[in-house]
Amino acid sequence: MARWQPETTERLIVAAVDLFGEQGYDATTVAQIAERAGVTKSTFFRHFSDKRELLVAGQETLSRLLAEGIADAPANASPLQAVAAGLERASGAMGPTNRELGPRLKAAVEASTELQERDALKSVGLAAAMAAALLARGVPDPTAHLAAELGVLAFKRGFTQWIDGDRSDDRGFAHHALTALRELHAATTSLG
Incomplete structure (x- = not known):
């Protein structure tokens, strides 16, 4: 070998x-x-x-790219606009192999409690990276953490839509993640 x-x-x-x-x-x-x-x-x-x-191969890279994208967002960007910039930056790490393996990895996670726990820890790590980057921009603590959690939800929803979607749709992961972020932002207005 x-x-x-x-x-x-x-x-x-x-x-x-x-x-x-x-x-x-x-x-x-x-x-x-x-x-x-x-x-x-x-x-x-x-x-x-x-x-x-x-399961978490590439998590450090994703966390770094999310944080860099947030840090490099324009100074006048809202917290969610900064998160969108992070999602766009991180999308560069999500290529054809991720899309190909996504459905099989998703099935493996759904079938294993241990992998579900590790996947949850991955989400916590991504949220922590985004929250830290937002805090470094001067975003108040509750807002930074809420925006980071929305970013993680958008990442996960976008990923699911990307891997389960039409294979002829070549818009890439960024499109799906940003669409999910917009949908989640719109949904927050109905919370009351």
Whole structure:
């Protein structure tokens, strides 16, 4: 088995998602994931601390991109406009592989309590990154946290619409995330 091939992380993720779908998360071992990806078990552990971490591959990158987009938004941008800028920046990390794996990953998460818990922690991490970036812009604490939570909801809703939508729709993830943010913003007016 080759130890240092290009795109090892991506191959490990694809192998894991395929195995999770075929035999379930609990029945899948790290050794099986490594074998399917064509790498050694020790190579797996150079990329991930355990099989749960496959779910959050790229979370640090997404958090950084969301925060950078918010920080770089125009000074006069509202908190939600800044969140939109963060979503646009983060969309650059969401490519065809994400869209292809999305439905299978979603099914694996829905079938595993452990993965649902890890997915919830991922959402908390993304919200924390956005809230910190908004606070750094001088947005008051409650507003920053509310805008960040709306950003996470928009990210998740946009992702679901993107992966479940028509494959000939080439507008990309950003379109779906920003549409979801606008819909959520509109929905807040009906809260009373």
